[in-house]
Amino acid sequence: MMRDENQNFLYFLHEEDKFDCSSLSALCQYLAKLETISLGQVKDLYFIREQILKHFVDHVDSKDLYIIFDLPSVYWEYLDHMGLEIKKLSVRLEQTLEVEN
Secondary structure, three states: OOHHHHHHHHHHHHHOEEHHHHHHHHHHHHHHHOOOOOOOHHHHHHHHHHHHHHHHHHHOOOOOOOOEOOOEEEEEHHHHHHHHHHHHHHHHHHHHHOOOO
């Protein structure tokens, strides 16, 4: 499953409060190689994106003590890369579904 194979980024973000660029890049590379995706993997992907968003909200909330360490100034480039890979995966899946129908 996607969560098992690419949990490193979430581990660093949640357990170590660290934005680990290399593990996020590894997740993006994994997504780029996927030709098909199961419903379980879609759920995992949604969970990963949801957790990233929650951690970022906590990071910027002045009432919350949570801080993300090692957050690069260009962190949005990393997150945009993940979004782009998800979009490409969606296009690949749409093409597969169109062929089947």
